[in-house]
Structure formats: C-alpha cells, structure tokens
Amino acid sequence: MAQQGYGEANGKVILIGEHAVTFGEPAIAIPFTTGRVRALIESLNVNESSYIKSEVYDGELTYAPEHLKSVITRFINEYHIQTPIKVSIDTNLPPSRGLGSSAAMAVAFVRASFDYLNKPLSDEMLIEEANWAERIAHGKPSGIDTQTIVSNKPVWFQNGVVTTLKPLDLNGYMVVIDTGIRGSTKQAVEDVHHLCKADSSYLSYVEHIGKLVHEARDSIEHHNFEQLASVFDLCQENLRTLTVSHEKIEQLLTISKAQGAIAGKLTGGGRGGSMIVLASTIDVAEKIAQSAQSLGAHHTWIEYLGG
Known part of the structure; x- marks a missing residue:
C-alpha cells in the first residue's frame, strides 16, 4: 500500500492597513476560510519519477517551476525520502490576488509532509518551514500570511511583530x-x-x-x-x-x-x-x-x- 500524507490550509485577507503597513503603520489580516489549498503526497514505485499535479504545473518534478521544485526537493533531501513521490495540489485560491495562495500552499505542503513522515508538527515548526517556502516565492515575506493561516485567527501586524486577536464576531x-x-x-x-x-x-x-x-x-x-x-x-x-x-x-x-x-x-x-x-x-x-x-x-x- 502506498505511503500517504495529507495537509490543507485556508487563505488570508488583509482586512485593513495595506500599503500603510510598509511605512510602519499597523494592519489587520483575517483567515479566509472559503479559500483552501489541499496537498496530498503519495509514494510511487521505485521505477517511476517524482511528479507534481497542480493547476500551475502538471509533470515531472525535474522540470517543475523553481518555487515548487525547491520546496519539494528540499523535503526529499532533508528527510531522506528514498522512493519517488507524487505531490497533488488542489486549490480554489488564485495566485497573485493578495489572498495568501503561496503561503497557504506552503502550509498545506508542510502539513502533508509531516503527515507523510508520521511526525508531530508544532505551530512554531510549521511557521518556520512554511516561511522558508515563502522566501522562495516572495524573497522577503512579511510573515503576516503564514501567521494568519497557521493561527486561523485575525492578527495585528506592525513592524514585523504579529499579535493574535480574538476571532471575529460581527453580524454580517x-x-x-x-x-x-x-x-x-x-x-x-x-x-x-x-x-x-x-x-x-x-x-x-x-x-x-x-x-x-x-x-x-x-x-x-x-x-x-x-x-x-x-x-x-x-x-x-x-x-x-x-x-x-x-x-x-x-x-x-x-x-x-x-x-x-x-x-x-x-x-x-x-x-x-x-x-x-x-x-x-x-x-x-x-x-x-x-x-x-x-x-x-x-x-x-x-x-x-x-x-
């Protein structure tokens, strides 16, 4: 039976504070629960090639876009994965729309990888691993996306410091x-x-x-x-x-x-x-x-x- 690991994550929305936050003003981000990324890792036969199936790329890992290839190759090398793997990524979050799609993909993949390894995963380790993947996609991510997605609560973000807020309770x-x-x-x-x-x-x-x-x-x-x-x-x-x-x-x-x-x-x-x-x-x-x-x-x- 094939070894498997599954993980998912929702997106995020900047509620208020965009642009001003880059001048040191605060911003509030909230979880975007209807936007989701699901990641599934499955072991393949030894004679097969590692493979990615997603909307942005469907093919062998060797020829994948750099941001996907780097994250998955790091997982294979870091944890000495001996058998080829298939990584399936399913999402309704469009890229480059400010909805946290790359951070959500990173969080979902890290959760799937630790599930595949049957290893425990703390929030601190999840944030650290996902931020590494985010740096591949964005260079210098603020961290607000990953923190909001992992905590699944609204966050207050200012000058690089993230504070978790109470969940929203608004009648609307x-x-x-x-x-x-x-x-x-x-x-x-x-x-x-x-x-x-x-x-x-x-x-x-x-x-x-x-x-x-x-x-x-x-x-x-x-x-x-x-x-x-x-x-x-x-x-x-x-x-x-x-x-x-x-x-x-x-x-x-x-x-x-x-x-x-x-x-x-x-x-x-x-x-x-x-x-x-x-x-x-x-x-x-x-x-x-x-x-x-x-x-x-x-x-x-x-x-x-x-x-």
Whole structure:
C-alpha cells in the first residue's frame, strides 16, 4: 500500500492597513476560510519519477517551476525520502490576488509532509518551514500570511511583530471578489513610496489609514459592523488617493453598492487583484457576488463574519 500524507490550509485577507503597513503603520489580516489549498503526497514505485499535479504545473518534478521544485526537493533531501513521490495540489485560491495562495500552499505542503513522515508538527515548526517556502516565492515575506493561516485567527501586524486577536464576531457578511486583473504588489508598494517621497503631503493619507486600523480594531472588539463599514469606505478613499485603486475595483464597488453593499475596499496591493465588500444579509451578499461575476470578476466567495 502506498505511503500517504495529507495537509490543507485556508487563505488570508488583509482586512485593513495595506500599503500603510510598509511605512510602519499597523494592519489587520483575517483567515479566509472559503479559500483552501489541499496537498496530498503519495509514494510511487521505485521505477517511476517524482511528479507534481497542480493547476500551475502538471509533470515531472525535474522540470517543475523553481518555487515548487525547491520546496519539494528540499523535503526529499532533508528527510531522506528514498522512493519517488507524487505531490497533488488542489486549490480554489488564485495566485497573485493578495489572498495568501503561496503561503497557504506552503502550509498545506508542510502539513502533508509531516503527515507523510508520521511526525508531530508544532505551530512554531510549521511557521518556520512554511516561511522558508515563502522566501522562495516572495524573497522577503512579511510573515503576516503564514501567521494568519497557521493561527486561523485575525492578527495585528506592525513592524514585523504579529499579535493574535480574538476571532471575529460581527453580524454580517464579507464578499471577496477576484477582479480577474493581476496586480503587482511590488510595483504598487514602490509607487506609493515614490509618491510620498516626491510629495510628503501624501504621507497624511498613509497616517490616516494607520488611524483607521485602530478604529477597525475597536469596531471588531465592540462587534460594531456598521462602524467597520464606515472605516472601510474611508480607507478606500485614502487608497484611491495613493493611486492603488483601479477602474475595475471602482466599477465593482459602484455596482455592489447598488445591490445593497454597505461598504467596500481593495485588499492587498491593489491595481486589480482582490477586493472585499460588506453586506448585512446573505441575500445581499449573494446579489453582490452575482453582479460582480456579470461584470467579469473571475471568482467570488462569501464569508460570514460571525465566527
């Protein structure tokens, strides 16, 4: 019988604080439980070649993209895996959308690898191993994605320090929308820094986002969904001024509000990527998702924020 190991992980969403966090302001990230990655490792016959089956690559390990090949080869070498293996990765998280897909893949694979070895896995070891894989994908990850995904709780992130917050308990829904436009977080972050360097008055918008993150935390602690909504709209105004919104995001915000959304904003790097919209009821959330898809959104997910 083939040896097997299985692991899974959900994604993450930056609730508020994107871009400002790169200036030392805080940010809040939350688990994205409807977006998932599942990883399965199976032993093969000795005369077969190690193999990866995924949406981004389906073929022998030898010819795999570097970020996949490095992580799996390290596992084989580190733990002296003698037999060839097949690694299957299944996900509904699109890449480069700010939803933590690479961190979720790393966490799922590490969980699968330790399950394959039948070894215990602490959260500390999981974070360490997953961050190694994240460095292959991103160079210098902040750590916020991995920490949020492993803890499966909201986190407060500032200047490299991560603090776990209480689970959300808000009477409302969040619609996550993949605009279908691939954003470049690296370019957007660089542009905002150049903008602020060229004209220091733009720093006031960065600082205002930082204040809004504190207000968002207060909204969460007092279970005030309406206050969080007003914070969202103010944050989006600041992000728009910092040039990281996109006409598709604005178009989707307009149609979402016409369907009854109470607020919305981009999430992550912006200029495409993903956005989050708040709705008071599941009916409104479903209408928002349908209207977004009719406008060309690639994916939509609905999350209840009541825990």
